[in-house]
Structures are given as C-alpha cells and as structure tokens.
Amino acid sequence: MATYNIKGGVGKTSTAVNLAYLAAREGRRTLLWDLDPQAAATYMFRVRPRVKGGGHALVSRKRPVQAALKATDFDNLDLLPADFSYRNMDLELDDTKKRTSRLGQLLDSVAAEYDMVFLDCPPSISLVSENVMHACDTLLVPLIPATLSLRTFDQLTRFVADSQGSRPEVVAFFSMADRRKRLHRDVIDGIARDRTRVANTVIPALSIIEQMAERRAPVPAFAPTSRAAQCYEQLWVEVRPR
Amino acid sequence: MISATQVLQAADDGPLKLESILKVLSAQFAAVPSSKQLVRRRRLDTFDRRLEAAGLMLEHQIVAAGERLVLGRSDGSGTMAVSVKDPRWPALVDLLPSGPVRDAIAPVIGVRALMVSSDERRRIQRVDLRNGEGKTVARVELDEPASVAASPAKLTVRRLRGYDEQARRADRLLVGLGLRAVEQGEDQLPGPAQQMPVTDRAVPATALLAVALSGFLATMRENLPGLLDDVDTEFLHDFRVAVRRTRATLKLGRPALPEAMRTRWEPAFKSLGDLTTPLRDLDVYQLDLPSMSHWLVTADPTDLDPLATHLGRRRAVARRELASSLRSTTFRRLVMQWAEELAWLQDQPEGGGRKALSAGRLADRSISRAHARVARGGALIGADSPAGDLHGLRKRCKELRYALEVFAPLIDHAARKRAVADLKGLQDVLGRFQDSEVQRHAMRGFAEEMMAEGTTAGAVLAMGELIGHLDVAQERARREFDAAFARFERPSSLQLMHKLGGAR
Numbered sequence: 001m002a003t004y005n006i007k008g009g010v011g012k013t014s015t016a017v018n019l020a021y022l023a024a025r026e027g028r029r030t031l032l033w034d035l036d037p038q039a040a041a042t043y044m045f046r047v048r049p050r051v052k053g054g055g056h057a058l059v060s061r062k063r064p065v066q067a068a069l070k071a072t073d074f075d076n077l078d079l080l081p082a083d084f085s086y087r088n089m090d091l092e093l094d095d096t097k098k099r100t101s102r103l104g105q106l107l108d109s110v111a112a113e114y115d116m117v118f119l120d121c122p123p124s125i126s127l128v129s130e131n132v133m134h135a136c137d138t139l140l141v142p143l144i145p146a147t148l149s150l151r152t153f154d155q156l157t158r159f160v161a162d163s164q165g166s167r168p169e170v171v172a173f174f175s176m177a178d179r180r181k182r183l184h185r186d187v188i189d190g191i192a193r194d195r196t197r198v199a200n201t202v203i204p205a206l207s208i209i210e211q212m213a214e215r216r217a218p219v220p221a222f223a224p225t226s227r228a229a230q231c232y233e234q235l236w237v238e239v240r241p242r
Numbered sequence: 243m244i245s246a247t248q249v250l251q252a253a254d255d256g257p258l259k260l261e262s263i264l265k266v267l268s269a270q271f272a273a274v275p276s277s278k279q280l281v282r283r284r285r286l287d288t289f290d291r292r293l294e295a296a297g298l299m300l301e302h303q304i305v306a307a308g309e310r311l312v313l314g315r316s317d318g319s320g321t322m323a324v325s326v327k328d329p330r331w332p333a334l335v336d337l338l339p340s341g342p343v344r345d346a347i348a349p350v351i352g353v354r355a356l357m358v359s360s361d362e363r364r365r366i367q368r369v370d371l372r373n374g375e376g377k378t379v380a381r382v383e384l385d386e387p388a389s390v391a392a393s394p395a396k397l398t399v400r401r402l403r404g405y406d407e408q409a410r411r412a413d414r415l416l417v418g419l420g421l422r423a424v425e426q427g428e429d430q431l432p433g434p435a436q437q438m439p440v441t442d443r444a445v446p447a448t449a450l451l452a453v454a455l456s457g458f459l460a461t462m463r464e465n466l467p468g469l470l471d472d473v474d475t476e477f478l479h480d481f482r483v484a485v486r487r488t489r490a491t492l493k494l495g496r497p498a499l500p501e502a503m504r505t506r507w508e509p510a511f512k513s514l515g516d517l518t519t520p521l522r523d524l525d526v527y528q529l530d531l532p533s534m535s536h537w538l539v540t541a542d543p544t545d546l547d548p549l550a551t552h553l554g555r556r557r558a559v560a561r562r563e564l565a566s567s568l569r570s571t572t573f574r575r576l577v578m579q580w581a582e583e584l585a586w587l588q589d590q591p592e593g594g595g596r597k598a599l600s601a602g603r604l605a606d607r608s609i610s611r612a613h614a615r616v617a618r619g620g621a622l623i624g625a626d627s628p629a630g631d632l633h634g635l636r637k638r639c640k641e642l643r644y645a646l647e648v649f650a651p652l653i654d655h656a657a658r659k660r661a662v663a664d665l666k667g668l669q670d671v672l673g674r675f676q677d678s679e680v681q682r683h684a685m686r687g688f689a690e691e692m693m694a695e696g697t698t699a700g701a702v703l704a705m706g707e708l709i710g711h712l713d714v715a716q717e718r719a720r721r722e723f724d725a726a727f728a729r730f731e732r733p734s735s736l737q738l739m740h741k742l743g744g745a746r
Contacts, residue, residue: 027324027341046377070404073370073378076322078403115342216376 001118001239002136002168006152008123011142011175013040014209014219016120018232019140021218023240024077028115031069031078033107035089035132036122039082045072046216047081054085059092059102065110074221078114090127099127100165104135116241125159133160139168140239142175142203145187157196171239173199201235204228248399248413250421255394258384258421260367263397266415267382271371271408278367280388281305285361286331288354289468289477296350300343302329302358313343322346332357332473353529355474363388371412379408382416396424441651443602447498450601452588454491454648458484459581470565475525478564482522485515490644494608498599499587507583510576521564523684524557537711541704548701552692605649612642613739620668620727629679632723636672639665646742657741664735671719671726678716685709 001019003012016032024030034041039049047070057063070079096102107117121132133139141156143149153172160167178184191198203209206228208219215222220229252258260275267273282304287293293300294316301312309328314321324343332355338344347356369382381400387393397416401409417423440450461484468477489511492503531550535543567573619635643665646658689705729735 027322027343029322029342046375048375068404071402 001116001138001140001241002121002132003118003140003142004121004129004132004156005141005143006123006125006156007144007149010123010144010149011203011209012036012123013044013120014212015140015142015175015203015232015235016118017041017044017212018218018220018229019236019239020077020116020118021074021220022233022236023116023118024074025220026240027076029076029113030116030118031080031110031114032072032118032120033080034082034120035086035128036082036120037084037086038122039084040213041120042079042081044212044216044218045070045079047072047079049082049084051081051083051085054083055089056085056092058106059089059096061106065106069110073217086122093127093131100130101134103128103131107135125156129159130163133163133168134165136168137241138239139170141170141172143172144176145174145181145184147183147187150187150191169197171197171199173235173239174202176205177202178205199235199238201231201238203231203235248416249424250397250399250416251394251424253420253422257386258395258397260369260384262419263382263384263416264369266419267369267371267412269415270411271373271379272376273382274370274372276368276370278365279305281364281366283360283362283364284331284358286311286356287359288351289357289465289473290354290480291359292351292354293347298347298350300347300356302326302331311338311343313346332471334474353474354476357473362392364392371408373408378402379405380412382412397421440601443600443605443652445601446590447495447599447601447604448587448590450604450649450652451491451495451499452584455488456584456588458488458491459577459584462488463577466568470568472561475529478518478522478525482515482518485511485518486640487644487647489515490641491648493641494612494645494648495604497607498604502583507580510580514573514576517567518564521557521560523680524553524560527681527684528553528557534708534711538704538707541700541707545698545700545704548692548697549688549705552688552695552697556688601649602652605645605652608645609642609649609653609739609742612638612645616642616665616668617731620730623723623727629675632672632720633676633679636669636676639669639672643669653742657738661735661738661742664730664738668726668730671722675716675719675723678712678719682709682712682716685712 003016003019005012013034013036020030020032032041032045034049042049051058051063051068053063058065058068065080068080070081071077072079093099093102098105103119110117119132119136122128139160141153143153157170160170174184174188177188188202204227206226208223208226208228211222212219219226219232223229264273264275284302284304286300286302297316299314299316303310303312308325310323310325311329312321312323322342324339324341326339329337334353334355335344335348335351338347338356365386365388367384367386369384370378371380371382373379380402383398383400384395385398386395399409399412399416440453462481465477465481465484468474469481489508492499492508492511496504528550531546531553535546538545615638616635619631619638623631623635643662646653646662646665650658685705685708689702693702
C-alpha cells in the first residue's frame with residue numbers, strides 16, 4: 001500500500017505512519033519504507049535517516065534490503081529508513097535494467113517476512129512514482145478538499161490509467177479537512193464518488209496529528225482515544241486488505 | 243522485528259533484582275522500566291506437540307487489558323500476536339481469528355486441536371533500553387513467577403532488528419551481574435516417559451513383544467481421554483493404529499507367545515478395532531468432504547450440504563455409541579486385565595512362551611513369512627481378480643509393515659527405511675484402490691438413507707458425481723498395481739528384504 005500524491009503537505013506521511021502502526025497492532029508483520037528524502041516518517045520513529053551506501057547501494061543491490069531494516073519501538077513494525085541520497089533515486093533507477101519495476105523487485109526479497117508493506121512516497125511524478133505504481137496493490141491518495149487538489153487527483157488517475165503493466169487500485173480520501181470551511185464541505189459532498197473509489201472516512205485537520213512530529217510516534221500510540229486516532233482506525237478498516 | 247538473543251537466570255535459579263539490573267544497564271542506556279504486569283500464560287500445543295517439533299511456541303496470554311495469542315519461535319524470535327476474546331481450549335485452528343498467527347500454525351497442526359499444555363501466572367516487567375534519540379534499541383524482559391509451583395525467574399534480552407550491537411552490549415552487562423544463560427530447550431515441557439526398546443537379538447522374543455505391546459497400550463490409554471471428549475479426530479485415529487499394531491504384533495508373536503494370547507486377546511482386540519470403525523469412517527468422510535467438493539464438475543459444492551448434515555448426524559450417533567462402549571466396565575476391565583497380562587509376560591525370565599524363541603529369530607522368521615505372503619498374494623493378482631483379493635493383499639502388506647516396525651530395534655536401520663519406502667509404494671496403490679471401493683459403496687448407502695429422508699435431487703446428483711470420480715480413481719489405482727508390485731519385487735528390493743531376514 002502506497003500513500004501518494006503529486007502534491008506535498010497533504011498528509012501522506014501521517015497516513016503511512018498511522019496506518020502502518022494499526023496494521024502492526026492487528027498482528028500483521030508490517031514494513032514501512034520511507035522513500036521521501038525529507039525523512040519525516042523516519043524521524044517520527046526516532047530512527048537515524050541513513051542507509052549504508054545510500055539509495056545507490058539498495059537500487060543496485062550492492063547491499064541487501066534486509067541489512068538496512070530497522071525495528072521500530074512497536075511490535076511487528078519495521079522501517080526501511082529514508083536517506084538523503086534518495087533525492088537521486090530517479091537517476092539510480094534509470095540506470096537499472098528494469099527501471100520501472102526495480103523497487104518491486106527489492107521488496108520481493110523481503111516479501112516472505114511481511115504481511116503488509118507501506119510505501120511513503122515523495123511528492124512528484126517521476127520514475128520513483130512509476131515504480132511505486134507497479135509495486136503496490138493499493139495507491140492511497142490523501143486529498144485536501146480544494147478544487148486544485150481534485151484537478152491534481154484527475155492528473156494522477158490519468159497517469160495510473162495510462163501506465164503500462166499492472167495497475168494498483170486507487171483509493172482517495174479527504175485529509176486535513178475543516179468542516180467549518182464551506183469550500184471543504186462543498187468539495188467533500190460534491191466529489192463524484194463513481195469516478196474512483198473515495199473512502200467514506202475523512203481525516204480532519206487536527207492539531208494532535210501535527211503533534212506526531214513533536215511526540216515522534218503514531219497518533220493511536222500516544223493518543224489512543226483521540227478523535228484523530230479513531231479516524232485513522234476507521235480509514236484502516238475501510239482500506240485494509242481483506 | 244524482535245527476537246531474543248539470550249535468556250538468563252540467576253545462577254541459583256533464585257529471584258532477580260530489578261534495581262541491580264537497572265543499575266548495570268544504565269551505564270550505557272537510558273533504561274526505562276514499565277509497570278509490572280500480571281500475565282496468565284497458557285502454553286498451547288497439539289497433543290502430539292506439533293508446534294514444539296516445528297520450533298514454534300504459542301501462548302494464550304491473559305492480562306488486565308485483554309487477551310492475545312502470541313506466536314514465536316522457540317528461540318524467542320519472530321514474535322507475532324493477535325487479540326482474542328475469551329477463547330475456549332481445546333480448539334481447532336478454524337476457531338482462531340483469521341490472520342498471520344492462524345496462517346502460520348494451520349499447516350503445522352492440521353486437523354489437531356490446540357490444547358493447554360501448561361498454565362502459569364507470571365509477573366512481567368519490560369525495560370526499554372533507549373539511545374540518545376529516545377529510540378528503543380533493545381528490550382529486557384523480567385519474567386518472574388507469581389505462584390510457587392511456576393518455573394524460576396528469567397531475564398530475556400530482546401534484540402531489535404538493526405540494533406544487534408546494542409543487544410550484545412546489554413547481554414555483556416547482564417552477564418557481568420553473575421547471571422547464567424539458560425540452555426536452549428531447558429524450559430521445554432517434559433515429554434512422556436518411554437520404555438527402552440529391546441536391541442539385543444538374543445533376549446527372549448517375549449521380552450521384545452511385551453515392550454512393544456506395552457507401548458501400544460500406553461498409546462491407547464493416552465489417547466482415550468481426547469477420544470472420549472472428541473477433542474479432535476486424531477485421538478481416535480491414533481487409538482485405532484495402536485489397536486491395529488497390537489493385533490499385528492500378537493499375530494507375529496504367535497510362535498513365542500502363550501496360547502491365551504491367540505484364543506483370548508486376538509479376538510478381544512479385533513472386537514475393539516471393529517467397535518471404532520464406524521466413527522473413524524465417518525470422520526474420514528467429513529474430513530475429505532471439502533476436497534471431494536473439488537471433484538464436482540456440473541454440481542455445485544453447496545449441493546453437498548445435505549450430505550455434510552447427514553454425516554454430522556450419523557457421526558453424532560456413532561460417537562455416542564463408541565463413547566458408551568469405551569466408558570463401560572467391560573472395556574475398563576479389558577484394559578486392566580491386558581495390562582496385568584503384559585506385566586506377567588515381562589516378568590517371565592524365559593519369556594513365558596511355548597518355546598524359548600529369541601527376539602532375533604522371531605524377527606527374521608516374521609519378516610520372512612510376512613514378505614513371502616505379500617509376494618505370493620501379489621503374484622496371484624490378475625486382471626480379473628476380485629476387489630477382495632486386492633484387499634487381502636493390502637492386509638498382508640500391512641502385516642509386513644508392522645513386522646518391520648515392531649522389530650525395527652533389531653534390524654539394520656538404513657535397510658529398513660528403504661524397504662519401508664518400497665513397500666509404501668505398493669501400499670499406496672492398494673490403499674487408493676480399496677478406499678475408492680469402500681467409499682463408493684458407502685456413498686451409495688448414504689444416498690439411499692438420505693433419499694428415504696427426502697433429500698434434494700441436487701444432493702443425490704452431486705453424490706453420483708462423487709461415485710463417478712471414485713470409479714475413475716479405483717480404475718487408475720488398478721492400472722498402477724502391476725508396476726507397483728514389480729517395483730516391490732525388483733532384485734534390489736529383494737536384496738533389502740534378504741538383509742532384513744525377509745526374502746529367501
């Protein structure tokens with residue numbers, strides 16, 4: 001499952017961190033790969049954002065994926081940390097033979113160890129994104145309820161539809177929503193839910209979600225009864241594999 | 243993922259002091275203890291310890307916050323957990339919540355039920371060892387008994403993936419406290435005591451037979467409670483195997499055993515075996531039904547639902563009848579007197595048999611005769627031989643197999659293994675032939691019973707398809723017989739038998 005959007009700052013990392021935690025809490029052996037060189041997910045798990053040999057060593061298979069894995073503080077949840085060199089991952093992937101499926105191949109090498117893998121993607125449309133499309137079964141797209149977000153989402157669904165080979169199921173959901181804003185209400189109520197799968201759960205803009213960076217932990221871990229935790233739990237129930 | 247690096251105990255198995263543990267660990271880590279938690283730990287495994295044999299450990303842990311099933315490897319690695327709500331044991335795997343724990347144990351335990359093999363109350367305290375970033379890099383778990391009879395306190399250092407060096411450092415610090423490492427397997431549950439097999443060919447044959455027969459009696463006794471409580475179908479299966487082995491051993495031992503074994507005990511165990519047959523047959527049909535439904539071509543698997551219901555009803559009746567017989571005074575007396583008979587047999591210095599026959603001599607003679615009967619019977623099977631002749635040959639094969647098993651301690655291990663493999667090929671073909679024959683007739687009988695009860699046409703048609711499939715399977719097995727028998731009779735197999743005292 002990949003959390004992805006062309007835009008940045010829409011809640012991809014919060015979603016990946018919280019859903020990965022919930023999957024692990026259910027007993028699923030879970031891995032989260034922080035593909036974003038900004039390393040926000042890695043920071044939230046208090047792990048050093050460093051992979052020995054960098055993205056080059058991973059993509060060129062000079063170092064096995066297993067060697068880079070780190071356990072988080074939570075049972076069943078491991079992290080493949082970000083590294084600043086991931087900013088060049090497009091170039092690294094371009095140098096490989098199967099340039100659009102290499103990330104999937106790397107994940108195959110640890111597939112037997114995990115029941116769920118989450119990919120927290122950087123905001124862009126790039127070769128990394130194409131790899132993510134091929135590697136994941138579900139592309140989870142957080143949308144801020146705004147007109148431009150919907151336009152970007154349309155671009156994304158076209159991109160997925162036009163991509164070669166296996167295509168993931170695209171599931172959108174509204175993130176950072178503020179029901180007090182008329183525009184947010186209108187966009188949420190007005191989205192054509194028949195054109196793609198849109199989750200019923202809406203993740204509100206709540207300060208406790210912002211506190212994740214300060215507390216350096218998933219919301220359900222440090223505020224299990226909060227509204228934000230409940231929303232992520234609902235979202236997980238909607239999108240988790242059966 | 244988390245795994246254990248080392249399990250430590252106080253050198254005298256006494257209590258462990260948290261203050262000293264924290265003090266020594268604080269030299270290199272921020273050691274953060276959690277509050278103590280009272281945990282009821284129920285270790286789960288099948289009756290025949292399939293999880294333990296596969297290197298797995300399953301626990302039903304009950305704490306104030308809830309209950310969970312925790313599965314890990316016996317070395318403490320690869321732990322996974324799933325929440326459960328008030329599960330009842332014994333339970334079959336289907337009753338566990340779906341997810342990775344069930345997926346991991348289902349292929350290991352198969353049709354066996356999970357039972358509680360130990361039940362302890364412990365006090366658990368976790369200590370997180372953190373680095374400068376506040377990240378937990380290793381864990382230490384203090385596990386203390388909460389009751390007198392429970393096993394001693396222990397300390398487990400849990401390694402977190404990617405932080406091996408930190409766990410090693412914690413290990414070194416704790417060993418410096420004077421703790422000793424617990425050997426792997428030290429905390430495993432003790433298995434049932436087993437009698438030493440007779441390996442001396444010169445001892446009286448009756449000594450070897452008495453040991454073998456006592457072992458089968460022990461198996462019958464061990465499986466009886468699970469059979470009566472209907473814990474899982476394997477209890478009856480294993481009980482029946484022990485009865486069959488007893489019968490075969492009595493037959494093989496005729497030249498050495500007292501006459502009473504033939505006149506009294508052989509018929510007694512035949513009756514006991516026959517008593518268990520109806521329930522076992524119904525168990526087999528029920529267990530096979532899901533795979534049988536894949537045979538259907540035109541019918542829908544749901545068309546077999548009335549058959550499943552019918553089998554369930556018949557099974558309930560058969561189980562009641564068997565349970566009533568096995569709870570009777572007659573059965574209890576039979577078991578008691580048989581145990582006395584075996585004790586008497588073991589006490590006879592010269593074996594108590596009609597002739598002073600050595601175990602080695604009886605082994606050679608039994609294997610030789612059993613092999614000759616298979617060879618003779620197989621050679622007589624022709625294209626027109628009735629099904630009964632193949633069934634008779636199957637019984638002879640079983641006798642040879644039992645002879646190779648009963649006398650296993652006296653014969654060459656490698657040769658026996660290869661001989662059994664050759665024999666298995668023939669047994670497999672004969673087994674498939676006979677099973678198809680029996681199941682076809684049984685299916686017809688069930689159909690008639692169900693029609694009398696007004697079952698659906700769909701059910702009868704679906705059962706017709708099953709009978710058709712069984713016809714084809716029986717034909718296939720019949721065609722494979724000649725090749726299987728030729729393999730059994732090939733020179734290399736005969737040489738093996740010769741080595742084992744069989745072929746002449």
